[in-house]
Amino acid sequence: MNETVSLERIRAIQGVETLEGLYDEARRQDMTPGWIKRDKPILTAEPTGSYVPAHWQYEHVKPALDAASRLVDVHLAERRNLILCNPAAKNRVATTETLVCAYQTILPGESARSHRHSPHALRVIIDAKGAYSIVNGEKTPMETGDVVLTPGWFWHGHGHDGQDPAYWFDGLDVPLTQLLGSIFYEEHPQEFEPIVSVGADSPFRFKRDSIARNLDQAKPHPEGHHGARIALAAPDMPTMGLSMERLSAGTKTRRQRSTANEVLCVTEGSGETSVGGDRYKWRRGDTIVIPAWIKHEHKADTDAVLFRLSDEPLMRFARYYRFEAD
Ligand SMILES: [Fe+2]
Numbered sequence: 001m002n003e004t005v006s007l008e009r010i011r012a013i014q015g016v017e018t019l020e021g022l023y024d025e026a027r028r029q030d031m032t033p034g035w036i037k038r039d040k041p042i043l044t045a046e047p048t049g050s051y052v053p054a055h056w057q058y059e060h061v062k063p064a065l066d067a068a069s070r071l072v073d074v075h076l077a078e079r080r081n082l083i084l085c086n087p088a089a090k091n092r093v094a095t096t097e098t099l100v101c102a103y104q105t106i107l108p109g110e111s112a113r114s115h116r117h118s119p120h121a122l123r124v125i126i127d128a129k130g131a132y133s134i135v136n137g138e139k140t141p142m143e144t145g146d147v148v149l150t151p152g153w154f155w156h157g158h159g160h161d162g163q164d165p166a167y168w169f170d171g172l173d174v175p176l177t178q179l180l181g182s183i184f185y186e187e188h189p190q191e192f193e194p195i196v197s198v199g200a201d202s203p204f205r206f207k208r209d210s211i212a213r214n215l216d217q218a219k220p221h222p223e224g225h226h227g228a229r230i231a232l233a234a235p236d237m238p239t240m241g242l243s244m245e246r247l248s249a250g251t252k253t254r255r256q257r258s259t260a261n262e263v264l265c266v267t268e269g270s271g272e273t274s275v276g277g278d279r280y281k282w283r284r285g286d287t288i289v290i291p292a293w294i295k296h297e298h299k300a301d302t303d304a305v306l307f308r309l310s311d312e313p314l315m316r317f318a319r320y321y322r323f324e325a326d
Contacts, residue, residue, distance in 0.1 A: 009028075009029070012025055013025045013029075023036075046293060047259060047292055047293040049097060049261075049291050049292055049293065050088055050089060051086045051088055051089055051094075051096050051097055051261070051289070051291040052086065052087055052088040052276070052289075052291065053275040053276050053278050053280075053288075053289055053290060053291060053294060053296075054084070054086055054087055054095075054287075054288070054289040055273075055278075055280040055282065055286065055287070055288050055289070056084055056103075056286060056287045057282075057283070057285075057286050058103075058126065058283070058284065058285025058286050058287075059283070059285075061082060061103045061285075062103075062167060062285070064082055065080070065082060065103055065104075065105040065165075065167060066105070066165070068080050068082065068105065069105055069107055069165060074106060074107070074110045074111075074112055078112075078113065078115070079102075079104055079112055080104060080105055080106065080112070081102040081103060081104035081105075081170060082102060082103050082104075083095075083100060083101075083102040084100070084101045084102060084103075084287060084289075086289065086291075092175065093174070093175075094174070094175040095263060095289055096175070096261035096262075096263065096289060096291055096292075096311075097175060097176075097261050097291070097292070097311075098173055098175050098176040098179075098239070098261055098311040098314065099171060099172070099173055099174075099175065099176070099240075099261060099263055099309060099310075099311065100171075100172050100173075100174045100175055101169065101170060101171050101172075101263050101265075101287060101309070102169070102170040103126075103167065103168070103169055103170070103287075104123075104167070104168055104169075104170055105165050105166065105167050105168075106131060106158055106159075106160045106165070106166050107160065107165050107166075108130070108160050108161070108162055108163055108164065108165070109160060110159070110160055111157065111158070111159045111160075111192055112157055112158040112159070113157055113187065113188065113191050113192060114134060114155050114156060114157030114187075114188035114190075114191070114192055114193035115155070115156070115157070115185065115186060115187045115188060116153050116154060116155045116156065116185070116186050116188070117152065117153070117183070117184060117185040117186070118152045118153060118177055118182055118183055118184040118185075119152055119172045119173050119174045119176075119177045119183070120149075120150070120151050120152045120172065120173050120234075120236070120237035120239060120240055121149075121150045121151075121152075121156070121170060121171070121172045122147060122148065122149050122150065122170070122171050122172075122234070122237070122240070122242065122309070123142060123146075123147065123148045123150075123168045123169065123170055123171075124146075124147050124168060124169040124171070124265045124267065124307045125142045125143060125144055125145060125146045125147070125148065125166075125167075125168045126144065126167045126168055126169060126265075126267075126284075126285045127144055127164075127165075127166065127167045127285075128142050128143055128144055128160075128162065128166035128167065128168060129143060129144065129162045129163070129164065129166075130160060130161040130162020130163065130166075131143075131158065131159070131160045131161075131162060131166035131168075132158070132159055132160070132161070133148055133150065133156055133157070133158050134155070134156065134157045134158070134159065134192075134193050134195055135148075135149075135150055135154055135155070135156050135202070135204055136154050136155050136156075137155070137193060137194065137195065137196035137197060138195075138196070138197045138198070138199045138202060139159075139195045139197070139198045139199065140199055140202050140204060140205050141200060141205070142158075142166065142168065143207070143208065144208065145207075145208025145211065145212075145267055145268075146205060146206060146207055146208055147205070147206040147211070147232055147242065147244075147307065148204060148205050148206075149204040149205070149234055149236070149237060150204070151204070151234070151236035151237050152236075152237070153184070154204075154236075155188055155193050156193075157188070157192055157193055167285075169265045169285075169287065169307075171240070171263060171265075171309045173237075173239045173240055173311070176239060176311070176314070206232050211230070211232075211244050211305075214230045214244075215228055215230055215244060215246045215305070218230050218246070220251070223254065223325070224252075224253060224254045224325075225253060225254055225256060225325055226245055226253055227245050227246050227247035227248070227251055227253070227300075228245065228246045229243050229244070229245040229246075229308075230243060230244050230245075231243050232244065238313055238314075238317075239311060239313065239314045240309060240310070240311065240313065240314075241260070241308075241309070241310045241311070241312040241313045242307070242308070242309055243307075243308045244267070244305060244306070244307055244308070245305065245306045245308060246303070246304070246305050247269075247271065247298060247299075247300035247303075247304045247305075247306070248300060248303050249269075249300055249301065249302050249303050249304075250299075250300065250301075251299070251300045252297065252298070252299045252300075253297050253298045253299075254297065254325045254326060255274075255295050255296070255297040255325065255326040256295065256296065256297065256323065256324065256325040256326065257292075257293050257294055257295045257296065257323075257324060258292070258293070258312070258315075258321065258322060258323040258324075259292045259293055259315050259320055259321055259322045259323075260292060260310040260311055260312035260315050260321065261290070261291055261292045261310060261311050262289070262290040262308060262309070262310040262312075263287060263288070263289055263290075263308075263309045263310070264287065264288040264289075264290070264306045264307065264308055264309075265285075265286070265287050265306070265307040265309070266282050266283060266284050266285060266286045266287075266288075266304065266305075266306055266307075267284065267305045267306070267307050268284055268303065268304055268305040269283075269284065269300060269301070269302040269303050269304025269305060270282060270283045270284070270300075270301045270302050270304060271298060271299050271300040271301045271302070271304050272298070272299045272301065273288050273290075273296060273297070273298050273299075274296060274297050275288070275290050275294055275295070275296035276294045276295065276296070295326070
């Protein structure tokens with residue numbers, strides 16, 4: 001800003017005689033008065049998030065993925081996935097304030113290129129036999145019921161040695177990374193990262209069987225907040241909390257809410273979730289979104305297992321975490 005313009009600006013603000021004039025001058029200088037009443041106040045008595053509860057049914061998603069398999073070559077698409085856009089935030093590629101989820105498919109014999117990005121990512125395998133990820137050079141199997149992690153900036157690509165299409169659920173913290181202005185992304189210089197080792201047992205893979213064994217040892221919450229629950233340790237992905245929860249047939253959790261944004265992916269069984277004013281009947285493969293501070297409860301119709309992805313660790317770190325049950 002040159003000196004003449006600067007002097008003009010000082011004189012203009014010094015000469016202001018009305019509040020409207022002050023507001024106009026402040027706006028010209030990219031400022032806003034903190035004392036005015038706003039349609040959407042900055043501070044509210046409690047969270048008033050703009051995201052809404054949502055439910056995606058796998059039986060609808062799967063044929064859409066199959067259509068994508070017919071129409072989209074995985075070599076042209078970086079990933080053949082369908083992203084779950086929250087109905088109240090259609091202009092954003094986001095499922096909750098901090099998380100984005102998707103369903104993805106790969107056909108036998110296909111390979112999805114290797115890349116890496118700062119957002120952390122994970123996969124819950126819904127239907128796959130013979131599919132795999134290559135995570136930092138290690139070939140990691142992806143079988144039905146597994147959870148596979150790719151922490152931020154780890155190279156990862158996918159392949160499929162099996163006979164039938166593979167389907168999985170993806171969860172990433174992309175909206176958070178965007179908000180923080182920390183997105184980095186890079187394609188692998190060799191396009192497909194070479195496999196240097198094969199690891200059936202990897203700290204980045206939770207196998208269905210070991211998840212089931214650990215759930216056998218877990219007990220439901222004594223006050224009915226949740227069923228038998230185990231945490232899936234992901235120390236390299238500190239923004240996301242991952243857990244598996246088993247609800248036996250007929251179990252109902254207490255109505256509750258927390259400041260964490262949650263996404264549930266049903267890995268076994270069927271049931272019903274009430275969230276806000278909505279009621280969702282869910283089955284294996286479905287995704288349910290529970291935005292922060294909206295009351296919800298779950299009921300299992302059959303023995304069920306839910307994968308839970310949330311930003312709870314982030315909320316706890318910031319000391320914003322609150323929980324209450326009716
Ligand atoms: Fe990725």
